[in-house]
Amino acid sequence: MTRRLKKRGSVDPKICKQWSARSAATLALLLATLLCAGRAFGQKPECEFYYEYRTVFLEKVQEENHWSLTNEQVFEKYAAKLKSDGISESEIARRLRLLRTEHAALDSDYYSRYYLDSNANFNHAPNRFLMEMVKGLQPGVALDYGMGQGRNSIYLASLGWQVWGFDPAEAGVAIAQRQAKDLGLTLHMAAVPDSEYDFGKERFDLILFSWTMPLVPIQKVLDSLKPGGIVVMECGTDFLRSRNAMLHLFDSLEIKHYEIVRDKSDWEGRREVDIIRLVAKKQ
Numbered sequence: 001m002t003r004r005l006k007k008r009g010s011v012d013p014k015i016c017k018q019w020s021a022r023s024a025a026t027l028a029l030l031l032a033t034l035l036c037a038g039r040a041f042g043q044k045p046e047c048e049f050y051y052e053y054r055t056v057f058l059e060k061v062q063e064e065n066h067w068s069l070t071n072e073q074v075f076e077k078y079a080a081k082l083k084s085d086g087i088s089e090s091e092i093a094r095r096l097r098l099l100r101t102e103h104a105a106l107d108s109d110y111y112s113r114y115y116l117d118s119n120a121n122f123n124h125a126p127n128r129f130l131m132e133m134v135k136g137l138q139p140g141v142a143l144d145y146g147m148g149q150g151r152n153s154i155y156l157a158s159l160g161w162q163v164w165g166f167d168p169a170e171a172g173v174a175i176a177q178r179q180a181k182d183l184g185l186t187l188h189m190a191a192v193p194d195s196e197y198d199f200g201k202e203r204f205d206l207i208l209f210s211w212t213m214p215l216v217p218i219q220k221v222l223d224s225l226k227p228g229g230i231v232v233m234e235c236g237t238d239f240l241r242s243r244n245a246m247l248h249l250f251d252s253l254e255i256k257h258y259e260i261v262r263d264k265s266d267w268e269g270r271r272e273v274d275i276i277r278l279v280a281k282k283q
């Protein structure tokens with residue numbers, strides 16, 4: 001699972017080199033032993049089972065049920081499937097416990113791995129709706145909410161926006177920072193989930209939700225928008241169970257644009273899905 005990177009200390013590089021060669025071998029051996037021990041007890045590494053659960057099981061079962069199932073209903077179906085696959089009771093219990101208690105960590109690890117995978121199938125170019133919506137706007141201060149590997153942050157920064165952003169997937173934030181540095185751009189990024197982000201008050205001219213949505217009370221987010229500032233959002237209709245629920249999340253703002261269209265997703269395997277596109281302005 002992804003953990004925060006430790007700060008580098010000031011160790012002699014030669015000692016460090018010898019140590020790292022020896023310790024890397026020891027560590028590899030230890031990891032292999034632990035992994036084998038886990039497998040011997042019928043345990044699947046967390047990243048492996050969560051990848052299968054998220055990309056195969058969850059998608060299929062939610063699609064069959066028109067994205068109407070609660071987490072607990074999905075877990076129940078998952079447990080039944082594992083049982084029919086002959087997985088031991090203790091392993092089923094372990095996976096359900098992890099899904100219930102470590103979901104955020106499993107998910108940020110999943111996204112970190114995804115961003116590091118050169119074959120990952122998502123739109124690496126900036127979001128097209130965002131590009132259309134900021135065309136001709138005076139650059140100001142933007143927040144990229146759940147910025148992933150920074151494709152949209154980099155785009156906004158290249159137009160002259162001051163860009164702030166956050167995402168719990170550490171590898172994504174690191175990729176964005178590296179790319180920004182290579183391009184001579186500055187990004188203000190944090191590797192945290194929204195629940196740990198300090199939004200502040202009336203800071204942003206633009207808040208972008210590109211295939212993300214707020215998981216904290218919406219008022220906290222809207223308070224950080226300047227008067228006259230806008231929210232730009234694109235996501236799938238499956239993000240919330242009720243089709244127009246996302247629109248009502250922004251009821252306190254002036255809705256400038258709202259549509260649900262069938263189009264190619266930036267995510268979701270680049271399939272055609274029902275997509276919400278919304279722009280809302282704070283008075």
Ligand SMILES: C[S@@+](CC[C@H](N)C(=O)[O-])C[C@H]1O[C@@H](n2cnc3c(N)ncnc32)[C@H](O)[C@@H]1O
Nearest residue numbers: 111146147148167168169193194210211212215
């Ligand atoms: C489908 S990706 C979209 C990434 C990016 N906005 C883009 O369009 O390229 C969803 C992102 O939301 C992030 N995420 C998940 N939970 C989050 C949370 N609680 N707060 C902020 N970001 C979160 C994930 O780590 C992932 O990078």
